[in-house]
Amino acid sequence: MALSKNRIKYIHSLELKKNRKTEKVFLAEGPKLVGDLLGHFPCRFLAATPEWLSQYSQLPVEEISEVSAEDLSRASLLKTPQQVLAIFEQPEYETDASVINHSLCLALDDVQDPGNLGTIIRLADWFGIEHIFCSPNTVDVYNPKTIQATMGGIARVKLHYTPLPDLIRSLTDIPVYGTFLDGKNMYAQQLSSNGLIVMGNEGNGIGKEVEQLINRKLYIPNYPAERETSESLNVAIATAVVCAEFRRQAASL
Amino acid sequence: MALSKNRIKYIHSLELKKNRKTEKVFLAEGPKLVGDLLGHFPCRFLAATPEWLSQYSQLPVEEISEVSAEDLSRASLLKTPQQVLAIFEQPEYETDASVINHSLCLALDDVQDPGNLGTIIRLADWFGIEHIFCSPNTVDVYNPKTIQATMGGIARVKLHYTPLPDLIRSLTDIPVYGTFLDGKNMYAQQLSSNGLIVMGNEGNGIGKEVEQLINRKLYIPNYPAERETSESLNVAIATAVVCAEFRRQAASL
Incomplete structure (x- = not known):
């Protein structure tokens, strides 16, 4: 399934702080990084190549899109797009100076x-x-x-x-x-x-x-x-x- | 004096290694960096704002161009252009492993x-x-x-x-x-x-x-x-x- 123009536009909009703040989300890319973050932050959306997705039987993700490498590169902010990108929810931490x-x-x-x-x-x-x-x-x-x-x-x-x-x-x-x-x-x-x-x-x-x-x-x-x-x-x-x-x-x- | 289109094109061409290698030069920008390098490497060309140039009575530079901040920003590779850019000759060092x-x-x-x-x-x-x-x-x-x-x-x-x-x-x-x-x-x-x-x-x-x-x-x-x-x-x-x-x-x- 290809990524819609609106979806790509949404992903690119997350380059701007004001959009990230309104949506309370952030973008992460690449197998190592996305893999590390999946257990830690709720994932709203994930787009990945079939190769990457085939490693996982189940993913804690609201919405998954299987895409071609070409499609991924249209959405990616990286010079060298890397198999997977994901949108995570920003965590909210209590600020406690006693630490x-x-x-x-x-x-x-x-x-x-x-x-x-x-x-x-x-x-x-x-x-x-x-x-x-x-x-x-x-x-x-x-x-x-x-x-x-x-x-x-x-x-x-x-x-x-x-x-x-x-x-x-x-x-x-x-x-x-x-x-x-x-x-x-x-x-x-x-x-x-x-x-x-x-x-x-x-x-x-x-x-x-x-x-x-x-x-x-x-x-x-x-x-x-x-x-x-x-x-x-x-x-x-x-x-x-x-x-x-x-x-x-x-x-x- | 405005920078010519050819000059700007030449400056931008130095983003590529093959052009830097052919020309045996490199680009540096900003008052701190250019100031540091002027005493160390021969400078082929320097473009700067009148404010920057007014600090110096003499500069060891083959060719100097006084430009507006606007003109400089057209030539600059930086997000925030900074008063001066210069093209220096690449030094040639002997490689001596005994150091x-x-x-x-x-x-x-x-x-x-x-x-x-x-x-x-x-x-x-x-x-x-x-x-x-x-x-x-x-x-x-x-x-x-x-x-x-x-x-x-x-x-x-x-x-x-x-x-x-x-x-x-x-x-x-x-x-x-x-x-x-x-x-x-x-x-x-x-x-x-x-x-x-x-x-x-x-x-x-x-x-x-x-x-x-x-x-x-x-x-x-x-x-x-x-x-x-x-x-x-x-x-x-x-x-x-x-x-x-x-x-x-x-x-x-």
């Missing part, structure tokens, strides 16, 4: 690039970080590029969009970390197994208001240390290097 | 995503890694997306495209590292300040032939370690976490 008391969490202050956000979700999953608090201006987690870049991490990591200054002010005696050029060498600090690690916008870093609320300023050493450099690290890269060090210290206790 | 004897280098086995390659060059710059050896099928460093993602790192990090098995076989008594799920916890290893760190393709990892030549298999621990996971790390993220650990150990000696 920061007993676990390590991330906060993102206006991260703008969808790929960066997806990559951060994927690495949070690797490092066992279950909650990410995002400023309201952070890119939408349901952006298709973000979802693809999570590689399934979105099934396990929960995102909460909330004003970061209010969130941080609500915490009592909790370490709030951020990386700064004038921070302390993170390898020389004893890092905690709870609290918040704040990462900033790609161009502007952490905003002034949030910066004032950070009580542990860290620095990721470059190498060799005495070198004059103009360089910096991509926000997802910096997040990974910081999270790896928190977890290295926690595992070696 | 691996006395410094830490990276090898990339078929990394495919231009953004990943650019991000790896940027982090190599941060961690003082000057040479990256790429398999011939690795994405072209002069892809405009790669150049943009290096954020200027391309001015300091040298890339060499060469068959990796031959390169590794030419080394004697040199540590050759790679990350594998069955490798040894990298935090429990003494890591060297010279040698080669091999990173693999996004989907398939390190190829079989190269894998057999790796003499130090490493593992990046996830957290908590006992967790059953289906996740993995993006190749640029894994490269960063590994390089950071090599440099942490080197700095603490």
